[in-house]
Amino acid sequence: MRYLRPLALVVALLTASVVVATAASAQTSPKPTATEVGVTATTIRIAVVADVDNSISPGIFAGSVAGVRGWAAYTNAHGGLAGRKVVVDFIDSHLSPSDSRNAVIQACSNDFALVGTSAVFLTNVSDIESCVDQAGAMTGVPDLALVATELAQQCSFTTYAVNPSPIICPTQNSHPQTYQANVGRAYYYASKFGKQLHGLYLLSGDIKSTTDSNRASMNEMQTAGSGIKSDLETVISAAAPQSAYTPLVLQLKQHNSTYAQSGSSVNTTVLLRKEAQLQGLTDPNFIWDCTLQCYDQSLLAAGPVMNGTYVSLLFLPFEEASSNSTLANFLKYTGKDKADGFGIQAYASGLLLSQAIDQIVKTNGVNGITRKAVFHELSTITAFNAGGMIGTTNIAGRKVSPCYVLTKVENGKFVRVTPTKKGTFDCNPRNVSQIKLDISQ
Numbered sequence: 001m002r003y004l005r006p007l008a009l010v011v012a013l014l015t016a017s018v019v020v021a022t023a024a025s026a027q028t029s030p031k032p033t034a035t036e037v038g039v040t041a042t043t044i045r046i047a048v049v050a051d052v053d054n055s056i057s058p059g060i061f062a063g064s065v066a067g068v069r070g071w072a073a074y075t076n077a078h079g080g081l082a083g084r085k086v087v088v089d090f091i092d093s094h095l096s097p098s099d100s101r102n103a104v105i106q107a108c109s110n111d112f113a114l115v116g117t118s119a120v121f122l123t124n125v126s127d128i129e130s131c132v133d134q135a136g137a138m139t140g141v142p143d144l145a146l147v148a149t150e151l152a153q154q155c156s157f158t159t160y161a162v163n164p165s166p167i168i169c170p171t172q173n174s175h176p177q178t179y180q181a182n183v184g185r186a187y188y189y190a191s192k193f194g195k196q197l198h199g200l201y202l203l204s205g206d207i208k209s210t211t212d213s214n215r216a217s218m219n220e221m222q223t224a225g226s227g228i229k230s231d232l233e234t235v236i237s238a239a240a241p242q243s244a245y246t247p248l249v250l251q252l253k254q255h256n257s258t259y260a261q262s263g264s265s266v267n268t269t270v271l272l273r274k275e276a277q278l279q280g281l282t283d284p285n286f287i288w289d290c291t292l293q294c295y296d297q298s299l300l301a302a303g304p305v306m307n308g309t310y311v312s313l314l315f316l317p318f319e320e321a322s323s324n325s326t327l328a329n330f331l332k333y334t335g336k337d338k339a340d341g342f343g344i345q346a347y348a349s350g351l352l353l354s355q356a357i358d359q360i361v362k363t364n365g366v367n368g369i370t371r372k373a374v375f376h377e378l379s380t381i382t383a384f385n386a387g388g389m390i391g392t393t394n395i396a397g398r399k400v401s402p403c404y405v406l407t408k409v410e411n412g413k414f415v416r417v418t419p420t421k422k423g424t425f426d427c428n429p430r431n432v433s434q435i436k437l438d439i440s441q
Contacts, residue, residue: 032083036134036370038112044081044369046072046353047089047107048346050118054095056206057238057265061118064146065090067343068116070334071350077333081357082366093119104128108141113374115353116346118147120207125156139371142378144349146342149209151440160378162348162390163292163314164398166216167440176438179216183224184404184431185312188418189259189287190226197287198229199259200252202268205235212439214263220433221261231255238265245275253281261289269294269309270302277305284308295341300412309409315344315390316423317407317414323423326351326387348386352395355381391425402431 031041038045048068050061072086080086089111091103100119107114108131125143133139140158148154154165155172168178189197201221203214221228232251236244249272252260260276262268269290276282288309290299295311318339321328330347331339356377360368378395385392391403403425407414419426 030365030367032366035367036112037108038110039084039369042084043087044084045087045089045111046113046115047091047111048116049091049093049100049103049107049114049122050116051095051120052092056095060095060265061147061342063338063340063343064116064118064346066334066338067330067346068350070330070343071115071347074329074333075350075354081354082361082369093121095121097121097123101127104141108132111141112371113142113144113353115144116349117143117145118342118346120147120149120210122148122153123150125152125158128158129156133371137372139375142353142371142374144353146346146349149207149213151209160352160395161398162345162352162384162386162393162395164393164400166213166400168434169398172440176436177440178434178436179220180400180432180434181217181220182314182400182402182404182431183217183220183433184402184426184428185289185310185406186221186224186228187430188406189228193258193285193287195226197259198231198255199257199287200248200261201230201233202248202260202262202264202272203233203235204264205237211235215439216435216437218261218263219437220435223435224433228259231257236264236268238268240268240271242271242275245272248272249275249279249281252276253279258285259287259289266293266296266299270299270306273305273309274302292341295407295414297340300409300414306409307411310417311407311409311414313341313405313407314401314403315341315348315405317405317416319414320416320422324388326389330389344389348390351386352378352381352384355384388423391427400432401427402429403427404431
């Protein structure tokens with residue numbers, strides 16, 4: 001027994017030292033404190049500024065709000081951010097320049113960052129860029145924007161988007177400017193339907209900046225691969241009645257067109273197709289082409305007339321939630337009834353902020369959370385894919401992702417067309433096209 005006593009003493013001393021060390025560590029581990037505007041010891045306030053309540057297009061970006069709230073709900077259910085609960089402040093910009101500006105001024109004073117910003121009349125970003133942080137410096141507010149129609153916001157040093165803007169910002173003051181777009185579907189159409197495609201390009205006619213963005217992406221569709229020639233190009237208001245589409249369909253028939261694309265809101269595609277059916281333009285090989293805005297239940301609700309409409313996505317279809325846990329969480333925490341193409345990218349914008357903050361905590365601890373630190377981290381993220389839910393995107397470089405999925409409406413559902421394997425993207429580098437146009441003022 002005398003040989004065991006020294007051993008027991010050593011074990012006891014080691015155990016005591018571990019307990020003391022653990023206690024000391026617990027005592028010195030920093031507790032969260034207020035570190036920045038919108039950051040307290042217990043909460044991080046995030047603002048989502050979006051056009052929702054308005055008479056022109058009611059609820060147009062309600063999905064953006066739902067997506068940000070869904071991200072916050074998911075984040076809080078999994079421990080929050082930097083030991084703090086995420087609180088979302090929704091500020092409605094009402095499709096109004098003055099309300100948009102007032103919204104970001106309010107966010108500057110109360111919130112840490114802007115996430116999922118969807119205000120098409122946000123023409124003045126000086127209030128975002130000159131926003132003073134807790135230290136009194138004009139650091140600006142991180143703007144993880146979803147819809148940035150104005151050049152000032154697209155190229156602001158404060159803007160980081162999961163779906164980068166079409167203009168290559170270093171060329172914004174050049175004549176011409178350089179624009180980028182994902183036109184992967186043009187290659188698919190050419191391979192399936194032949195190389196002599198031609199038809200209608202319908203531009204959004206309510207805001208010049210949106211019209212310019214449409215023109216850039218549609219011109220790239222005309223040059224990608226063998227190109228889809230323009231028979232006619234026109235602008236139209238999202239508020240236009242079906243009768244406004246009558247002459248357009250007549251011209252499609254006169255030109256024996258094979259293609260039509262609307263860059264405006266989802267209802268424009270619905271009305272165009274209804275008018276085409278009315279006039280007997282029902283060729284099953286006619287390509288009715290649309291993008292993000294058409295991935296919406298209202299398109300399916302229009303009924304069988306929408307069968308055959310192609311919808312190109314930069315994210316996985318909701319129908320494939322079983323193939324991707326991030327997508328499944330988006331639908332769970334946002335709500336399937338509230339989820340749309342804008343919402344999923346707003347949710348991804350929240351995940352982008354989470355990634356930046358997690359890196360700050362890893363490097364500087366829970367009290368290193370400042371706007372300046374977030375800007376630094378965002379400027380280093382060059383391959384973001386929101387857990388595989390969206391195509392890999394160079395956020396820092398503001399480069400459009402080459403990744404896309406093409407779907408088609410069949411019997412009231414969005415059905416994957418290409419690539420055929422669920423949970424995957426076509427990421428061929430050729431999918432991103434650049435073009436020079438002189439349309440920016």
